[in-house]
Amino acid sequence: MKTNPTTLRSLLGSLLTSNLSDGDLRQIIRDLRYGTLADDLAFALLNVLGETKLPGSAAENSSRRNDSSVLRAEAAVKRRRLSKATLLDMMRESGGLDPSASLPTKASVYENLVTFFDSAPQAAASRFLKALEGPDTPDAYLKGISNRS
Structure with missing residues (x-):
């Protein structure tokens, strides 16, 4: 779905006139592209508006x-x-895939990940994601210092 240009301009204007540093704005860009900022922002906005969940069925929310x-x-x-x-x-190792199970060898990494996240229990999926992202995640303290300079 295409974003309304007026809405986009208003959001950009708010960000640019805020007291956020260049480093903060760059972090927002990274979080929007690779993180969960868009989902977090949607949930926060819905909570502010008094809604408790996203529109659609539970299956759609789980899929998102x-x-x-x-x-x-x-x-x-x-x-x-x-x-x-x-x-x-x-x-x-995360416990989300049966040790004897195998994923199709011709499937792409994306397809294997979709299959895994659709079938793995939530706890196993969280462990997997944490293990996957964990070792290469920079120290938050050092990252904050580098963003200030």
Whole structure:
């Protein structure tokens, strides 16, 4: 769905006139592209408006969360340049994939991630995502210092 240009201009204007630093604005860009900021912002806005959940069925909401997880996982896989075999091992170690199960060898990394997040229990999916993103995540304290300079 295409964003309304007036809405986009208003949001950009608010961000640009805020007291956020250049580093903060760059972090927002990264969080929008690779993180969950868009989903977090949507939920926060709905809460401010007095709504408790996104429109649509529970299955659609679950699918949206899975889409976000898949995109985060895919970005981490690309950033770390993991092989499909390593990815499969990490899925098994998280407890979200039966040790005897195998994913199609011709399937893309994205397709394997979708299959995993659709079938894995929430706790296993969270462990997997944390393991996938964890080791390469920079120290928040040092990241904050570098953003200030």
